[in-house]
Amino acid sequence: MKAIHIDRFVSNVTDLKPSTIPNPFSKSSQDIHIKITHAAVTHVDLLYAQGLHQNNRRHVQPPFILGTEYAGVVTHSPPSSSFPPGTRVFGGGLGAYAEQICVSEPTIRRVPSQWTNAEACAVGASGAVSYGALISVAQLKAGETVVVLGASGGLGVVAVQIAKAVGARVIAVVGGKEKAEVVRGVGADEVVDYRQEGWEARVKALGNGGEGVDVVYDGIGAVESGIRCLRYRGRLVVVGFAARGGKMENLKVNKILLKGVAVFGYRFGEDSRRDPQRTKDVWDGFMNLVEDGKIRPVIYKEDYWGLEAVSRALEDVRERKAWGRAVIRVCEVEEDTTEQKARL
Numbered sequence: 001m002k003a004i005h006i007d008r009f010v011s012n013v014t015d016l017k018p019s020t021i022p023n024p025f026s027k028s029s030q031d032i033h034i035k036i037t038h039a040a041v042t043h044v045d046l047l048y049a050q051g052l053h054q055n056n057r058r059h060v061q062p063p064f065i066l067g068t069e070y071a072g073v074v075t076h077s078p079p080s081s082s083f084p085p086g087t088r089v090f091g092g093g094l095g096a097y098a099e100q101i102c103v104s105e106p107t108i109r110r111v112p113s114q115w116t117n118a119e120a121c122a123v124g125a126s127g128a129v130s131y132g133a134l135i136s137v138a139q140l141k142a143g144e145t146v147v148v149l150g151a152s153g154g155l156g157v158v159a160v161q162i163a164k165a166v167g168a169r170v171i172a173v174v175g176g177k178e179k180a181e182v183v184r185g186v187g188a189d190e191v192v193d194y195r196q197e198g199w200e201a202r203v204k205a206l207g208n209g210g211e212g213v214d215v216v217y218d219g220i221g222a223v224e225s226g227i228r229c230l231r232y233r234g235r236l237v238v239v240g241f242a243a244r245g246g247k248m249e250n251l252k253v254n255k256i257l258l259k260g261v262a263v264f265g266y267r268f269g270e271d272s273r274r275d276p277q278r279t280k281d282v283w284d285g286f287m288n289l290v291e292d293g294k295i296r297p298v299i300y301k302e303d304y305w306g307l308e309a310v311s312r313a314l315e316d317v318r319e320r321k322a323w324g325r326a327v328i329r330v331c332e333v334e335e336d337t338t339e340q341k342a343r344l
């Protein structure tokens with residue numbers, strides 16, 4: 001099969017090209033084989049390709065197949081599986097930039113009937129990550145005001161919708177007019193552009209009559225700015241460092257004390273390894289919102305056809321052209337039933 005195979009980390013993602021490698025094989029008789037139809041392009045993939053993610057120290061070392069989120073169609077599964085051949089599924093795990101993947105059942109979910117495979121792929125695990133951070137960790141409640149930093153990105157556009165779905169007021173922080181339109185389109189009540197000087201003061205002014213916001217969702221690595229936006233005894237959850245280019249922030253901890261704020265970290269993968277029940281609850285909570293029609297996938301407008309397009313898509317994410325999720329169309333789907341084809 002064709003795949004983006006990493007035998008050594010690259011410094012330039014435009015160097016990535018598909019190569020032909022052996023098809024994936026079952027490690028257990030319970031494994032499920034999937035033909036991948038779509039793969040998402042995430043910030044994590046960008047870091048994995050370059051060896052810049054914390055997981056590259058231990059869990060993710062070459063050789064590996066790049067790509068962490070996909071959707072596809074089951075081609076082979078054990079008779080006991082709840083995903084018989086032909087089932088449309090989406091999942092997370094290394095190996096998404098390939099024509100096929102072989103995985104264990106708990107890592108995949110059925111594509112909700114109202115979504116295409118591309119849409120399921122665009123949401124992928126981002127929904128569960130954002131739900132876990134906002135609801136399980138930061139305990140966001142109806143009537144509170146939350147600011148989402150990195151609101152136009154893959155995680156951010158879902159965070160905005162989750163916060164709206166639980167009855168919070170949402171301030172989205174983005175860079176640029178096109179991205180402002182995107183977050184307004186998914187329900188943000190207020191939009192602030194971080195390119196304008198004094199944006200933190202603008203956010204603070206919008207929360208609790210000028211006292212500041214109740215919760216900060218930080219997907220970019222701007223804790224000091226986030227604390228400036230918070231009210232006294234507010235909560236901030238650190239989700240990612242998309243703006244830091246690998247250089248971590250040095251925070252003066254007196255900022256935490258002076259405002260009496262709580263700063264949490266949330267690491268979805270590690271939480272899943274250490275506390276699978278909590279992650280299951282997070283997924284269930286998020287999928288309830290999906291079933292209630294509260295989550296609309298946001299796919300970046302550019303068409304990325306075939307695994308050859310992975311490098312261009314990663315570069316567009318690196319250059320911050322993309323919003324929502326860039327999605328690769330991995331294959332043309334011909335052999336499925338009319339109903340499935342209509343949803344792919």
Ligand SMILES: NC(=O)c1ccc[n+]([C@@H]2O[C@H](COP(=O)([O-])OP(=O)(O)OC[C@H]3O[C@@H](n4cnc5c(N)ncnc54)[C@H](OP(=O)(O)O)[C@@H]3O)[C@@H](O)[C@H]2O)c1
Nearest residue numbers: 043150152153154155174175239240241242243266267268
């Ligand atoms: N905690 C976890 O378990 C977990 C799981 C998955 C991912 N993550 C992390 O979460 C972060 C977001 O991932 P993603 O896939 O959603 O990324 P993404 O789709 O690439 O979005 C990144 C966002 O960051 C914003 N951004 C980038 N540089 C910025 C800057 N200098 N100033 C302000 N905003 C900036 C972009 O906004 P503009 O384009 O508007 O500038 C964009 O909205 C990443 O750091 C990723 O590693 C964490």
